Amino acid sequence: MSQNRERNDRKGGKKQPFSARTSKASDTPRPGGWNPNPPPKSFADSRPRPPARGKVDADNLIWGRHPVLAALANPARKGMGRLMATPDRAAEIERDGLAPHGHAVEVMEAQALDRIVPVGAVHQGLVFKVAPLEGVGLEDFAEPASGIIVMLDQLTDPQNVGAIFRSALAFGARGIVVQDRHSPALAGALAKAAAGATERLPCARVTNLSRALERLADLGWRAVGLDGAAEETLDQALDHQPTVLVMGSEGDGIRRLVAEHCDALAQIPMPGGFESLNVSNAAAVALYEAAKKQTP
The missing domain is CATH 3.40.1280.10 (SPOUT methyltransferase, trefoil knot domain)
Structure with missing residues (x-):
């Protein structure tokens, strides 16, 4: 439908097509009703939107099996951080003693971990929230x-x-x-x-x-x-x-x-x-x- 405003030609005896009529209060959809002439939707509006994600501070996160297990084995990490794992990874850590410095495991589903790490990050069921290492002297x-x-x-x-x-x-x-x-x-x-x-x-x-x-x-x-x-x-x-x-x-x-x-x-x-x-x-x-x- 054209975006230009069209005048009402009823006085001239002409009858406008339905799509060109000026909207009236009665055309406004009522709750639970049907709008016969809804506003056009763009393609972008019709696409499903992903759930909102909070800001990710990747500098305080370690993810992936090898990086997290190495961090857990590092004595410098003793008493630090929040360890999160899927049920199968948590069972592996418990069974094989992979947290030798006393880190307790917080069990989560994979979808919950997806929301913690950056988009596209492959966490492999393990995320460790911990401050970066300070480094050593030369x-x-x-x-x-x-x-x-x-x-x-x-x-x-x-x-x-x-x-x-x-x-x-x-x-x-x-x-x-x-x-x-x-x-x-x-x-x-x-x-x-x-x-x-x-x-x-x-x-x-x-x-x-x-x-x-x-x-x-x-x-x-x-x-x-x-x-x-x-x-x-x-x-x-x-x-x-x-x-x-x-x-x-x-x-x-x-x-x-x-x-x-x-x-x-x-x-x-x-x-x-x-x-x-x-x-x-x-x-x-x-x-x-x-x-x-x-x-x-």
Whole structure:
């Protein structure tokens, strides 16, 4: 029906079609009655609407079987948090003693857990509401100098950071160093991607990465930064000394001042002619190469 207002032509003897008549009070639907000319509905109005969800604070949540069980096994979590599980997961925790630090299980249905975690999160029947880990001091894992440390320069994507934690633990890294102001919390999607590695691998959150590299150098560490434009390859730059692998963000790479505090910059050679590795893939390759150099 046209949206333009149409005049009443009754005085001229013309009879308007029903659909064009001006509405009268009698046309107003009564409770329980039927409106013969309802207002048009848009397609969006006719679609079913999902139930309203509250705001999710993912920085205070850990979900998924491996991340939650790793958190429960971490002595630093003793006396902390709210553990929620589906009936089958709760039975598994009780049967296998998977909450060794006394966390009581709050049993919920899966649909209730769906409303607690972010949309699309795969909780696998386990959600742990707990504050993120505070982190440790740099010297806690840098002394004595031995092995590998990973430093992340302004990596903010939780999936990438979580994957790097997982690779770093797999290849025996001593710990991870991040800048406090530009790093995601060790929870939520990051903890899920790390599959429990954030609970087992120490992380130092420092104010200034350049000063952290200076301190590590004083303790006997040698820093190698990954840079796609470097002249040396990773194999050429690495040696048997205790090594700090410095990784930059995918967009900007290692910042200038941080790069200047590295002892060497190196690239991962890609004979395929296409730089297709994201930062978490590059970190896994670098950790593998560095671990080989550390082997006696």
